[in-house]
Amino acid sequence: MSDSDFIEGVNASARNVFAFVFIDPKLLDPRDPHSADNRNYVRGELLSALSDLRTNFPDAEVDRVIDGALSSAPSVERRRLDVPGSVSIDVSTLDSRDKHSQANRDYIRGELNGHISNLGRSMTDQQVDDIIDDALLSSPSGTGRFAIRNLKVNICLVNTQAEHSDSKNELASTASGIRTARLRPVPGTNAIWDRATGEHEGEHGNRDTLTSPTTKLSIISETRGDLQALKWLRDNGHNDVAQALTDYRVLSAVHSRDASHATGVALIGSGVSAVNDDYVKAAEQMRSKILTAVSNEHNLGSERNALRMFEYNPGRFVRTVERALARGEFSGGDASPALETHVRAYIDAFKRQVSGITPPVPSGARASVDLEAGSAPTLTIGGVTAPEFFARIADPDFVPQTVASNDPALSETSVRTPDATVQARTVAVTV
Numbered sequence: 508m509s510d511s512d513f514i515e516g517v518n519a520s521a522r523n524v525f526a527f528v529f530i531d532p533k534l535l536d537p538r539d540p541h542s543a544d545n546r547n548y549v550r551g552e553l554l555s556a557l558s559d560l561r562t563n564f565p566d567a568e569v570d571r572v573i574d575g576a577l578s579s580a581p582s583v584e585r586r587r588l589d590v591p592g593s594v595s596i597d598v599s600t601l602d603s604r605d606k607h608s609q610a611n612r613d614y615i616r617g618e619l620n621g622h623i624s625n626l627g628r629s630m631t632d633q634q635v636d637d638i639i640d641d642a643l644l645s646s647p648s649g650t651g652r653f654a655i656r657n658l659k660v661n662i663c664l665v666n667t668q669a670e671h672s673d674s675k676n677e678l679a680s681t682a683s684g685i686r687t688a689r690l691r692p693v694p695g696t697n698a699i700w701d702r703a704t705g706e707h708e709g710e711h712g713n714r715d716t717l718t719s720p721t722t723k724l725s726i727i728s729e730t731r732g733d734l735q736a737l738k739w740l741r742d743n744g745h746n747d748v749a750q751a752l753t754d755y756r757v758l759s760a761v762h763s764r765d766a767s768h769a770t771g772v773a774l775i776g777s778g779v780s781a782v783n784d785d786y787v788k789a790a791e792q793m794r795s796k797i798l799t800a801v802s803n804e805h806n807l808g809s810e811r812n813a814l815r816m817f818e819y820n821p822g823r824f825v826r827t828v829e830r831a832l833a834r835g836e837f838s839g840g841d842a843s844p845a846l847e848t849h850v851r852a853y854i855d856a857f858k859r860q861v862s863g864i865t866p867p868v869p870s871g872a873r874a875s876v877d878l879e880a881g882s883a884p885t886l887t888i889g890g891v892t893a894p895e896f897f898a899r900i901a902d903p904d905f906v907p908q909t910v911a912s913n914d915p916a917l918s919e920t921s922v923r924t925p926d927a928t929v930q931a932r933t934v935a936v937t938v
């Protein structure tokens with residue numbers, strides 16, 4: 508299987524799972540979703556993974572799995588399935604003085620594994636302790652047999668990575684809502700991003716999947732997944748990828764169509780507990796408030812045209828947002844009390860990750876021309892030579908051109924501000 512890093516991540520972060528069902532959307536024919544071939548493949552995967560629980564999967568159920576894999580991959584859904592039959596245990600084997608001892612738990616787990624392999628291992632300590640309590644309650648004298656009935660187990664339906672979601676550029680674009688060409692180079696390798704994606708999705712496998720969650724529940728669930736991914740990234744020294752993922756989530760509040768993955772501000776802050784009603788309201792307002800502010804200042808007439816301006820002149824776009832923030836346009840009225848915090852995070856993430864703009868000038872950088880040091884005047888900015896300065900602040904994707912074109916430009920005019928070079932570079936596409 509080519510998705511090994513993704514699958515490793517899912518296996519590592521989803522806990523207490525009785526069985527994983529892996530569906531590879533690349534093996535499905537999307538032109539005829541409910542074809543016999545598609546159904547045979549999916550039914551085969553369900554039967555082989557869940558043979559101890561179910562032997563029959565009707566077409567309607569198989570078709571739902573196919574539709575899910577074709578519409579949302581990668582993804583993980585957790586389901587609870589009934590365990591057939593019952594398991595009879597000998598109550599006298601349990602130590603009633605130390606009910607939740609390791610020996611008692613091991614005994615129960617062993618009996619469950621004897622019924623269906625992995626059944627006991629997939630149970631949490633809490634589930635096993637509940638069984639022990641029930642058994643001892645049913646037989647206070649500690650004799651006789653007790654039947655464990657109505658057991659349920661967690662299974663995870665895993666849709667592995669689709670054709671359009673199995674490289675770091677595609678994952679970055681999906682996470683941010685911004686096409687790759689508008690993003691600075693994505694840090695890390697494809698394998699690192701696949702693994703982090705698996706860690707995120709596996710965390711979804713730890714909680715029952717809700718069929719129609721609210722935006723708040725969705726952001727909370729996505730924050731949990733992202734925290735798991737960030738933990739793995741940081742534990743393994745990929746701090747640059749962790750920063751990029753956080754930034755992409757901040758950007759998604761504006762650049763994707765819904766706020767369901769607007770986890771960024773929570774990831775920067777206190778995690779899941781940050782996601783209160785004000786947070787959710789701010790996340791839901793971001794797209795419209797920012798695009799309206801840009802549209803209004805430049806008389807663009809619509810949010811759609813504001814998005815066009817983002818495409819053609821991202822530097823001007825973000826400076827407009829900064830001015831609107833300074834004027835207090837994101838506070839008061841119907842604005843969430845948390846909106847300004849979200850907008851600030853957006854501006855920071857934008858400057859770090861969007862290509863075609865100049866990052867902030869290092870503080871204390873001053874341009875000075877030394878006419879005394881010899882026959883040719885030398886220009887330094889912030890203590891370094893001008894070409895070094897511009898190379899340091901240039902967009903990575905523009906570095907070769909920027910350095911090459913700065914020398915002649917600088918010899919014509921004594922001092923150019925960094926902003927002026929950006930204007931010059933983008934003048935042909937000004938909106």
Ligand SMILES: [Zn+2]
Pocket residue numbers: 707708711728729732
């Ligand atoms: Zn997710």
